[in-house]
Amino acid sequence: MADPVIKLPAQFDGQTLSKVAADVVACCKDGFPGKLIFDFAQLDFVRPAGVVFLSNLINWLSENGTKAGFINCDPRRQAVKYLDDSLFFEQHSGSKLSQSSTPRDTTRPLLKIAQKDSHEWLEANFVPWLAARLNITQASLYALKVCISELFNNIQDHTRYDIGSIYVQHFPREHSITISVSDFGLGIPAKVREKIPDIHDGDAIVQAVQDGFTTKSKPANKGAGLDYLLNVVVLQNKGNVTVYSGHSIVEFENANGVVHPTVSDNVGFSPGTTIDIEIRTDTIEELPEEREELQW
Amino acid sequence: MVIRIRDFVSGANTSEEGEIVFRRLSNELSSQKAAIVVSFEGIQTATSSFVNVAFVDLLNSFSYADLKNRLRVINSTRQINNMIKTRLARTSDMVA
Numbered sequence: 001m002a003d004p005v006i007k008l009p010a011q012f013d014g015q016t017l018s019k020v021a022a023d024v025v026a027c028c029k030d031g032f033p034g035k036l037i038f039d040f041a042q043l044d045f046v047r048p049a050g051v052v053f054l055s056n057l058i059n060w061l062s063e064n065g066t067k068a069g070f071i072n073c074d075p076r077r078q079a080v081k082y083l084d085d086s087l088f089f090e091q092h093s094g095s096k097l098s099q100s101s102t103p104r105d106t107t108r109p110l111l112k113i114a115q116k117d118s119h120e121w122l123e124a125n126f127v128p129w130l131a132a133r134l135n136i137t138q139a140s141l142y143a144l145k146v147c148i149s150e151l152f153n154n155i156q157d158h159t160r161y162d163i164g165s166i167y168v169q170h171f172p173r174e175h176s177i178t179i180s181v182s183d184f185g186l187g188i189p190a191k192v193r194e195k196i197p198d199i200h201d202g203d204a205i206v207q208a209v210q211d212g213f214t215t216k217s218k219p220a221n222k223g224a225g226l227d228y229l230l231n232v233v234v235l236q237n238k239g240n241v242t243v244y245s246g247h248s249i250v251e252f253e254n255a256n257g258v259v260h261p262t263v264s265d266n267v268g269f270s271p272g273t274t275i276d277i278e279i280r281t282d283t284i285e286e287l288p289e290e291r292e293e294l295q296w
Numbered sequence: 297m298v299i300r301i302r303d304f305v306s307g308a309n310t311s312e313e314g315e316i317v318f319r320r321l322s323n324e325l326s327s328q329k330a331a332i333v334v335s336f337e338g339i340q341t342a343t344s345s346f347v348n349v350a351f352v353d354l355l356n357s358f359s360y361a362d363l364k365n366r367l368r369v370i371n372s373t374r375q376i377n378n379m380i381k382t383r384l385a386r387t388s389d390m391v392a
Contacts, residue, residue: 119307119309119310120307123307123340123341127340138340139340139373139374139375142340142341142373142374142375143375143378145340145341146341146342146343146375146379149309149341149343150343150344150345153309153310153311153343153345211386212386224344224345224348224383225343225344225345228344228379287374291336291337291370291371291372291373292372292373292374292377293368293369293370293371293372294368294369294370294372294376294377294380294381295377296364296381
């Protein structure tokens, strides 16, 4: 019997790919196949969340014993070249499609990294790279750095795998940065239902970001990481955070100084959790590198 | 008395690192009445996981006012200072 084929959409982002993931799950309802083919023929445009989301979906399939294959991947097409430059194919098929493909200056390429290594990567790679691109002090990015550290700590606290994927894209003309982080663990709704059994996926994601809410997988986990993320990105920077997990997508935005969630239910399926952070570069407060004393 | 965080942990990123610092801070605060200087020299940032364990758990033994009087945090960054102040204030409000 031929391997099942999943046709990828023309627009490649978290929203469209969650529908793809739902198709994949439907395809696996009688058990995970040995191989599943992704068809890139229609691919026309890729957003950063699409890179991480598809990568996460493939990692999740791999965990369930399904190998991914790729067809119609012509690196002369811009969208496929973008994926190849992101090192997507190198990570998932062992080599780049084209020798000439290389990570772009505007990105930190797709990286699968353990929590214990993530903090050093952020300090030695992410912060210096972004500070140089934006021509600002590294200290101006410390709060953003902690937001991502918090996500990797959550991955370690809430999943069995201790590994996440990250991809970063700077859009100079849009004055923005997109950071996508994903894990292929149980997902936020399933973790929240361990504490609140009947809660819907979207409500579970909204509940999970409340300061002090925790599934307490570790005594030290006091549930402040996602609250800190929303404070820094949505309230201070006036950026957006989108959470894809289970059968819901929740977008958090700044509505007159308040974090406002917009819940989209039954929009597809997201294995594990993918979090898309959009930062505005024009609202980053520049801070001096000088050390300071805490003033109570 | 200066406690240099970097002498005990490589960073202020995880609850495990927070636990090591908590034990040191708790011992020093319990064994003397004088103020303690905590230096974050060489450390850029602190996560909530670290601060919740290293500092917030001190509220089980010391009042918020006591900690403000006896802990002097130096060689720090805006992010670290804000995280310590915010987490201690929120937890102190919750238990008040």
